Amino acid sequence: MMFVLGAGILITGAMPSGAQAAITAEGLGLNQDASIDDSVGPSPADDFGPNRTMYTDDGNPGGWVYFQTVGDLVQLGDRQEDGAGVELDIWNVTNDPDTYEYGMYAGNGDDTYIYADASMGQPWNMAEGACFRFRIRLVDNGRVIPGSTDTAQWRNVNTDGTDIDCPGVD
8 A cells, every 4th residue: 555645655565454444644744835844853962762763875875764762663764855865664674584664755955854763553563572674766757776785774763772673683
């Protein structure tokens, strides 16, 4: 299932029946003129619990993803107004075969971001203790920008001081 909400926002993932109505501009932090409202959701400076940040792997990183395990918060940001957007895909890699969880797209530039968290239900309520692969990359006119892709594997645990990296899970 894929939803395009304007303002450069695309959300993909399996959704329970009736969930389409729950995905609204207001629920994603969009205001009336369909621009991103940066005041919605915590910023990466408001860390609460184990967390990680990853940037696109290009010379001047155009995008970032922030994952906070408490509340399963995922923020995806586009740092530059250059026409390219930032794509994120997340898989649960705890058991074989890997399971695609969901994807997000942010394309507004100027360090705006979108977010998803556990309060939005499935698929955004990520399994506790599971290991997830995050892939971030820049996309311009539907094409991946070469050299921009970066990946990381992080475990969804809610205990401070716990190492959430899980590089050995394939």
